[in-house]
Amino acid sequence: MPHLGNNRIGVLPRHHVASGSFYVGGAEQRLLQAFLGTCIGLALWDRRASVGGLAHFILPEPVVPGSTYQPEKYAATGLPRFLDALVAAGAQKDRLVGTMAGGALVGPVRQQDLSLDIGGRTAEIVQTQLASQGIPIQHSETGGFFTCCLNLNLETGEASIEPAGIEKSDRQTSVQIPSREEVIAAGEKIKPIPQVALKILRIVNDDQTDWQKIAAEIRKDQVISARTLQLCNSAFHASKTPITSLEHALAFVGQNLLVRVVISAALDDFFNQSGKGYSLCKGGLFHHALGAGITAEMLARRSGRVDPSVAYTAGLLHDIGKVVLDQFVASAYPLFYRSVREDGDHMKNTEKRILGYSHEEAGLALARRWELPLVVQEAIAHHHNPESAGHFPEVAVLVNLADHIMFRFNAGLELESMRNERFVDRLQSAGIDAGQLPQLIDAVPADIFGATPETAILGRRP
Ligand SMILES: [Fe+2]
Numbered sequence: 036m037p038h039l040g041n042n043r044i045g046v047l048p049r050h051h052v053a054s055g056s057f058y059v060g061g062a063e064q065r066l067l068q069a070f071l072g073t074c075i076g077l078a079l080w081d082r083r084a085s086v087g088g089l090a091h092f093i094l095p096e097p098v099v100p101g102s103t104y105q106p107e108k109y110a111a112t113g114l115p116r117f118l119d120a121l122v123a124a125g126a127q128k129d130r131l132v133g134t135m136a137g138g139a140l141v142g143p144v145r146q147q148d149l150s151l152d153i154g155g156r157t158a159e160i161v162q163t164q165l166a167s168q169g170i171p172i173q174h175s176e177t178g179g180f181f182t183c184c185l186n187l188n189l190e191t192g193e194a195s196i197e198p199a200g201i202e203k204s205d206r207q208t209s210v211q212i213p214s215r216e217e218v219i220a221a222g223e224k225i226k227p228i229p230q231v232a233l234k235i236l237r238i239v240n241d242d243q244t245d246w247q248k249i250a251a252e253i254r255k256d257q258v259i260s261a262r263t264l265q266l267c268n269s270a271f272h273a274s275k276t277p278i279t280s281l282e283h284a285l286a287f288v289g290q291n292l293l294v295r296v297v298i299s300a301a302l303d304d305f306f307n308q309s310g311k312g313y314s315l316c317k318g319g320l321f322h323h324a325l326g327a328g329i330t331a332e333m334l335a336r337r338s339g340r341v342d343p344s345v346a347y348t349a350g351l352l353h354d355i356g357k358v359v360l361d362q363f364v365a366s367a368y369p370l371f372y373r374s375v376r377e378d379g380d381h382m383k384n385t386e387k388r389i390l391g392y393s394h395e396e397a398g399l400a401l402a403r404r405w406e407l408p409l410v411v412q413e414a415i416a417h418h419h420n421p422e423s424a425g426h427f428p429e430v431a432v433l434v435n436l437a438d439h440i441m442f443r444f445n446a447g448l449e450l451e452s453m454r455n456e457r458f459v460d461r462l463q464s465a466g467i468d469a470g471q472l473p474q475l476i477d478a479v480p481a482d483i484f485g486a487t488p489e490t491a492i493l494g495r496r497p
Pocket residue numbers: 353354394418419
C-alpha cells in the first residue's frame with residue numbers, strides 16, 4: 036500500500052469525487068477522495084504540468100439506450116472525457132501516470148454469476164483504454180470485499196489507497212463502553228422525527244391515502260410547510276410562477292412526490308443529529324437513507340410484489356437506529372473500525388459485542404415508540420437478516436437489497452460491513468433477474484453524495 040508520505044494531507048481541504056463523476060485540477064491545496072466499493076477509481080497525474088484528476092466510474096459501459104444517460108458514470112464513455120479534461124487543463128497524455136482502486140465483488144462469483152463481476156469488468160475497460168493510450172498504471176488494488184478510499188493530493192500529485200474511514204481510526208479517544216441503560220437513555224433523548232412526518236407515514240401506509248388529511252397535517256406545522264414550499268421552489272426553479280401554497284405544490288409535483296418531500300425534509304434534521312460515528316462524510320447517513328429509499332422503491336416496481344411507497348418509506352428509515360448509537364460508535368471508533376474492517380465482522384455483530392445493542396434493535400425501539408406501521412418496524416428490525424421478518428419478509432428483503440446496492444455503489448456514506456453471500460438468492464426471491472443488476476445500479480441517482488434533498492428527492496427520477 037503506498038504511503039501517504041506527507042503529514043500535510045491531514046489538513047488539506049477535501050473534495051469528494053462522487054460516484055459517476057470526475058474532478059480535474061492542479062497545483063492546488065486540495066485532497067481529492069473517492070470512496071470505492073464495487074466502483075473503480077482512477078487517479079491520473081502529469082508531474083511536469085502539475086495537473087491531474089480523479090475519476091469515479093460506476094459501471095463498465097452504458098446499460099440501456101435511452102436511460103438517464105450520464106457518460107461520466109461509465110468507464111467506456113467517461114474515461115475519454117476524463118482524458119480530454121486533463122489535456123484541456125494542460126496535461127499531456129504521454130506524461131500521465133495512473134493509480135487505480137476499487138472493484139469490490141458484488142456477490143459470490145460462481146460461474147453462472149460472472150455477469151455480476153461488475154467491478155472487474157469496469158477495471159478491465161479502464162486498463163485496456165489506458166494501455167491503448169500508452170498510459171502506465173503505477174499502482175493498482177482492485178477486487179476484494181471492502182470499501183477503500185483513493186486519494187489524490189493535488190498539491191503534490193501523490194496518490195494513495197487506504198481502507199475507508201481509517202483516518203478517523205487514528206483519533207485518540209478514551210474508549211468508554213456505555214451500559215445498556217445509557218444506550219436506552221440515548222434513544223429516549225433523541226430529537227424525534229417531527230409529528231407531522233410520523234402522522235403522514237401512518238396515513239400513507241393505509242390503503243386509501245387521504246390527501247385532505249395529509250394536507251391538514253402539513254398545515255399544522257409551519258416549519259415543515261415552509262420547508263416543503265422552499266424545496267418545491269428550488270427543485271423546480273425553472274417554473275416561472277413561484278409555488279406559494281400547498282395546493283399549488285400538489286398540482287405541480289403530484290401527491291406522491293409532495294409526501295416524499297415532506298418526509299425527507301423532516302428526516303434531514305433527524306439524521307443531522309449524528310455525524311461522527313457511522314458517517315464517513317458530511318451528511319452520509321441522510322444520503323444513504325435517501326438512496327436506500329429510492330432504490331427500494333425502484334426494486335419494488337421491478338418486483339411487483341410490494342407497494343413502492345411502502346418500500347420507499349422502509350428504505351428511508353431502515354437505519355434510524357444508527358442515529359441513536361452514533362455517539363457511542365464515535366467514542367469507540369478505533370475498536371469498531373478494527374472489528375469491521377480488519378476482522379471482517381458484520382457491523383451489527385460488532386455493535387452487539389461492543390455496545391450490547393445493534394442498530395436494528397435501537398431502530399426498532401424508536402419505531403415502536405413512534406408507532407410506525409408494523410411493516411416499517413419489521414424492515415428496520417430485520418434489514419440485515421430479512422428472512423427472519425415475521426409478517427412482511429418481502430419488504431425487508433427489498434430494503435436489504437437496496438441497502439446492499441447503496442453500500443457497494445455509493446460507498447463511503449457510512450461505516451458499514453455487509454456480506455455478499457445471499458445477494459443473488461435474495462434478488463431472485465424478490466422476482467428480480469440478477470442480470471438486471473446493471474440497470475438497477477444505473478437508475479440509482481448518481482448525485483446522492485452531493486445531493487441536497489431537492490435534487491435527491493425530486494431530480495433524476497428512476
Ligand atoms: Fe443497517
